[in-house]
Amino acid sequence: MYKSYLFHCSPPKLRIYVLLYPEIPYHTMNSLPNFDKIFPKGSHLERKHAILNVTTSQEVRTMGNWHRSFGVYGVAEDNGKLLMIQCENDPYKQKWDLPGGKLNDDETLMDCLKRNVAEIGGKPDITANLGVYDFLVGYPFLDKRILQHITALFYMSVDFSAEKAVPLIFQSEPTKTRAYQWVPMDLLTDKNATPAALKAAEILQK
Template sequence: MITDKKIHRAFGVYGIYTYGNKILVINKNRGPYINRYDLPGGSLEDGESLIGALKREFLEETGIEVKIEKNLGIADFMLPWDWNDCEFVHHITAYYLVEKVRGNINDPHQFEGQDSLSALWLSEKEANINNASPLVLKAFRWLKESVFDPDIEVYNDWKMKM
């Protein structure tokens, strides 16, 4: 655990939508996972429920309307991020397995605050620490092992991809 650094705490909800052995991911354009693949999802707006936020974020970032199949659990990640006078981010995440209701994958509408450039299918063979967020890597472990490990993952050597 990191205790001697100024830490920014962030919370978000994220959906795992699978097709065969692939997961639908987004290409991040900001934040600690910039220029990496990440799961669709994000922060809650004031007064918004977890499920409401996930459905909104998923639709905004992928063009897909989803329903919740299962709550997989909560996980957290700690990694270096020089932001707002902080040295690390403690990213707390709620994972959900989701299913498509309607819609087609499309490039997200760009607006202030949009942090997704595109949505695409990614296989485990294509994902690695250099091109994917820790959230995506944990999602692939869950797919492979059918076990959700909630232990914190600390990435002291994390490098931003500018």
């Protein structure tokens, strides 16, 4: 009776906490800061399917606590290594990520990927669609607490040999390209790589 009363009368976030971690005693869940301990900034939400497969998951979807972002990313492999860049901003700051980024307004998926690969000085040859995936990440942003990062992955090869045009005297200097690196897939973990990068490694290693 006590458990039932607490479950139905507690705040939505706390009820989700209970659903995710039923093994934790109910009497320890008397404050929302516990929720922050489970979903710290930059962490991947564990047991995601436990949320999405329960009836009350609709509460998670409608409580207005998600920030949604859609991005396009390229997967390039060379002898067991992935073409990677290092994230400069939260929620993945300092982690390895695939070349790519957020889809802009009035931009196709392919144009988005080409634009982002050009930022590292390359020209992509896109050969396959590896699918669309979503990842939940604890990330306080404005009034939101969770980032739903939707990613479209495309297999590609990249040509870095193209010569860069020399700007005319009245043109501004070209934008400095971002650094990239080939990183062994077996060195990627959830501590040093983004969920999209880990998914790409998982697909290629099957």
